[in-house]
Amino acid sequence: MNVHSQAAAAQSDDGIALGADLLHVDNISLSFGGVKAIQDVSFDIRKGEIRAIIGPNGAGKTSMLNVINGFYHPQEGIISFKGRERRRMRPYEAAAQGIARTFQNVALFTGMTTLENIMAGRSLKMHRNFFWQMLYRGPALNEEMEHRRVVEEIIDFLEIEAIRKTPVGQLPYGLQKRVELGRALAMEPTLLLLDEPMAGMNLEEKEDMSRYVLDVNSQLGTTIALIEHDMGVVMDLADRVMVLDYGKKIADGTPDEVQANQAVIDAYLGVPH
Numbered sequence: 416m417n418v419h420s421q422a423a424a425a426q427s428d429d430g431i432a433l434g435a436d437l438l439h440v441d442n443i444s445l446s447f448g449g450v451k452a453i454q455d456v457s458f459d460i461r462k463g464e465i466r467a468i469i470g471p472n473g474a475g476k477t478s479m480l481n482v483i484n485g486f487y488h489p490q491e492g493i494i495s496f497k498g499r500e501r502r503r504m505r506p507y508e509a510a511a512q513g514i515a516r517t518f519q520n521v522a523l524f525t526g527m528t529t530l531e532n533i534m535a536g537r538s539l540k541m542h543r544n545f546f547w548q549m550l551y552r553g554p555a556l557n558e559e560m561e562h563r564r565v566v567e568e569i570i571d572f573l574e575i576e577a578i579r580k581t582p583v584g585q586l587p588y589g590l591q592k593r594v595e596l597g598r599a600l601a602m603e604p605t606l607l608l609l610d611e612p613m614a615g616m617n618l619e620e621k622e623d624m625s626r627y628v629l630d631v632n633s634q635l636g637t638t639i640a641l642i643e644h645d646m647g648v649v650m651d652l653a654d655r656v657m658v659l660d661y662g663k664k665i666a667d668g669t670p671d672e673v674q675a676n677q678a679v680i681d682a683y684l685g686v687p688h
């Protein structure tokens with residue numbers, strides 16, 4: 416599938432129109448023992464947008480991504496994805512439904528090459544395709560080749576041809592983050608969750624990553640939820656921003672609205688509340 420047909424598929428694979436709710440989170444609460452990581456938070460992600468989640472350290476941002484991709488199970492609340500209410504769901508099930516993610520700390524197989532890591536992101540699709548092909552078409556001889564073709568397209572898209580055979584552990588941090596993005600893209604997600612994709616990067620690496628995030632959104636048609644501390648990046652990339660503080664939602668709106676919100680300013684200045 417080329418980049419354009421992939422974008423078309425992303426827009427039609429679930430029957431959700433651009434701009435309509437793709438994910439709905441209602442009154443979610445999550446705690447770990449006495450720690451209330453998320454307290455009664457509701458928000459939505461619209462198909463086709465870049466949705467930022469921001470907030471001070473420990474605000475519950477990563478926990479929220481972990482709830483969305485089925486890694487944590489909230490004690491309270493309801494999640495709907497593609498219009499379907501979701502019961503307890505494991506990460507592989509969320510992945511099969513089209514949710515992929517990258518991690519706050521790079522999570523790659525450091526001894527494996529760029530190509531192998533991105534192929535690994537494809538494994539879920541392989542199993543699913545294998546199953547369907549056995550049922551309807553018999554074993555597909557070309558399956559491996561087809562996966563390789565998609566992976567090569569992603570490598571092309573992210574401009575990492577030069578490092579395709581390099582073990583990931585030998586790459587600078589900024590490139591490792593890009594490979595991790597490639598691994599998530601190999602799942603051809605409807606919703607891509609990025610947990611601080613630019614953390615620890617220098618300015619040039621941040622600019623590169625920003626461009627790839629924008630390209631993924633506009634050229635592949637992928638909806639993106641992004642956690643990011645760099646306010647400049649958030650303001651440049653995000654259509655809408657949700658702000659968490661101590662597990663609670665304190666603001667939600669356009670970047671300009673959120674930036675001017677007094678509760679947000681107080682949270683970032685550490686004003687007690």
Ligand SMILES: Nc1ncnc2c1ncn2[C@@H]1O[C@H](COP(=O)(O)OP(=O)(O)OP(=O)(O)O)[C@@H](O)[C@H]1O
Pocket residue numbers: 447450451452470471472473474475476477478479519
């Ligand atoms: N698995 C866990 N077990 C116990 N406590 C946890 C767990 N995961 C998160 N927490 C706690 O939940 C709260 C929110 O953590 P979370 O990692 O979601 O914050 P965050 O907004 O992503 O912060 P940061 O900006 O530092 O990454 C913190 O108090 C954290 O210690």
Ligand SMILES: [Mg+2]
Pocket residue numbers: 476477478519
């Ligand atoms: Mg975090």
